[in-house]
Amino acid sequence: MKIDVIGLGYVGLVASACLAEKGHNVTGYDTNTEKLKSISKSDIPFYEPNLNELVRLTIQKQTLKLKKIENYGDLVADAIIIAVGTPLSKMGTLDISQLQVAIKWIISNYQNLPFIIIKSTVPPGTGEKLISQYQELTDKYISNPEFLREGQAIEDWKNPDRIISGSKSQKGYECIKEIYKNYTAPFVHSDITSSEMIKFASNAFLANKISFINEIANLCDKLGAYIDDVSKGIGLDPRIGPNYLIPGVGYGGSCFPKDVQSLNDLSMTHLQSFDLLQSIITTNQKQQLMPYFYLSEKFENLKGLKVCVLGLSFKAGTDDIRESSSINLINQLSNSEVVINTYDPVSIKNSKKILPDSVNFFDDPYDAINGVQATIIMTEWNEFQNLAWKKVYKSMENPKIIFDGKNFLNQKLIQDLGFEYFAVGRKIKSKK
Numbered sequence: 001m002k003i004d005v006i007g008l009g010y011v012g013l014v015a016s017a018c019l020a021e022k023g024h025n026v027t028g029y030d031t032n033t034e035k036l037k038s039i040s041k042s043d044i045p046f047y048e049p050n051l052n053e054l055v056r057l058t059i060q061k062q063t064l065k066l067k068k069i070e071n072y073g074d075l076v077a078d079a080i081i082i083a084v085g086t087p088l089s090k091m092g093t094l095d096i097s098q099l100q101v102a103i104k105w106i107i108s109n110y111q112n113l114p115f116i117i118i119k120s121t122v123p124p125g126t127g128e129k130l131i132s133q134y135q136e137l138t139d140k141y142i143s144n145p146e147f148l149r150e151g152q153a154i155e156d157w158k159n160p161d162r163i164i165s166g167s168k169s170q171k172g173y174e175c176i177k178e179i180y181k182n183y184t185a186p187f188v189h190s191d192i193t194s195s196e197m198i199k200f201a202s203n204a205f206l207a208n209k210i211s212f213i214n215e216i217a218n219l220c221d222k223l224g225a226y227i228d229d230v231s232k233g234i235g236l237d238p239r240i241g242p243n244y245l246i247p248g249v250g251y252g253g254s255c256f257p258k259d260v261q262s263l264n265d266l267s268m269t270h271l272q273s274f275d276l277l278q279s280i281i282t283t284n285q286k287q288q289l290m291p292y293f294y295l296s297e298k299f300e301n302l303k304g305l306k307v308c309v310l311g312l313s314f315k316a317g318t319d320d321i322r323e324s325s326s327i328n329l330i331n332q333l334s335n336s337e338v339v340i341n342t343y344d345p346v347s348i349k350n351s352k353k354i355l356p357d358s359v360n361f362f363d364d365p366y367d368a369i370n371g372v373q374a375t376i377i378m379t380e381w382n383e384f385q386n387l388a389w390k391k392v393y394k395s396m397e398n399p400k401i402i403f404d405g406k407n408f409l410n411q412k413l414i415q416d417l418g419f420e421y422f423a424v425g426r427k428i429k430s431k432k
């Protein structure tokens with residue numbers, strides 16, 4: 001099929017490269033000339049494992065082409081995927097202005113209106129509103145949310161657990177079936193608003209699992225229970241499942257915080273309140289600053305305390321620092337005049353743009369740790385698990401605290417070396 005993709009961010013570029021690899025004839029459009037130039041040299045402006053290689057390969061095979069959005073007037077395609085950003089506005093609602101601009105551009109630049117597939121995350125009800133505004137979209141508009149995790153986006157695209165879509169016309173469903181004909185995942189096709197709701201409800205439910213296990217972990221610390229065993233025990237119930245039950249310093253990223261907030265806002269408009277959503281948000285805000293609360297309890301005054309924060313991105317496998325727990329924590333520590341060293345394998349460039357000047361950035365984790373009293377792990381990069389902990393112990397100053405914000409270090413090893421170890425829900429000494 002001839003598929004055009006508008007917006008070459010995380011989702012749009014992954015979609016373009018993966019569809020082109022499957023043999024579709026894909027053209028990726030973006031407004032940003034610099035971005036287009038660097039993508040065409042397969043120098044992707046963000047970190048996503050294996051994407052560079054796939055883009056290079058598909059450009060070489062000529063199944064992927066790149067073009068700037070400008071006025072053409074005579075474009076032809078079978079389907080257009082819109083994957084532009086829908087950031088959270090200051091009002092707490094999702095800003096769909098880029099999506100509206102894209103739709104207007106499509107209407108005035110394509111000879112026969114192709115199917116328009118919306119991958120951008122939009123609040124439930126958006127598609128219907130757009131159709132009432134642009135009636136020519138009625139049989140062409142298809143909601144097709146994405147469930148890609150940053151850092152695993154290619155893998156998730158290639159092995160989806162489901163393909164969700166919503167349209168008014170049967171032809172819309174046939175279009176989706178054709179695009180994804182080589183995929184074995186189950187299809188769920190619905191009306192447009194239900195499809196939009198599936199995306200929001202999925203993210204909110206996963207965020208709910210995380211906030212829930214975090215509160216259980218906090219309670220474990222008070223009661224002398226061990227969260228790893230509790231998570232495992234809960235997760236073995238197939239009605240609950242083992243995923244998204246790892247406690248720590250809360251969730252971040254460009255999706256969960258934004259989508260839960262936006263769903264909460266939407267429910268306030270229609271239901272008055274959806275208390276559970278507000279609780280998910282409140283718990284997460286508290287959880288992101290857990291190491292700060294811990295240090296504040298331990299030290300009378302945080303001013304001058306020397307701390308190393310390992311990890312800046314909102315999770316491993318990405319250089320995305322949007323709503324990152326680490327960034328929020330560093331800002332909080334900086335307000336208390338803590339001396340902060342930091343290291344991340346890929347996110348320093350992005351973080352330098354937004355963190356206070358007083359933060360010290362290092363290219364090597366051992367240099368960042370040298371001489372600090374507390375090391376806080378905020379991102380689960382493998383290399384942090386494999387640090388030479390004996391060396392780390394020698395290089396730190398008393399009281400040599402390790403705050404494992406991702407509950408992923410070998411607790412016994414760390415404690416046996418003599419560190420003061422703290423995590424979330426792991427207060428009792430591990431025997432393993």
Ligand code: UGA
Pocket residue numbers: 121146147148149150151203206210243244245246247248249250251252253254255256314315
């Ligand atoms: C999330 C969803 O997982 C995707 O399905 C969805 O497509 C995407 O949002 C989106 O809406 O575009 P992503 O934001 O890349 O993907 O990140 P996740 O891997 O889901 O992790 C989100 C946050 O939860 C991270 O901060 C992670 O550290 C945290 N997390 C995850 C936990 O604290 N505990 C867990 O057990 C799992």
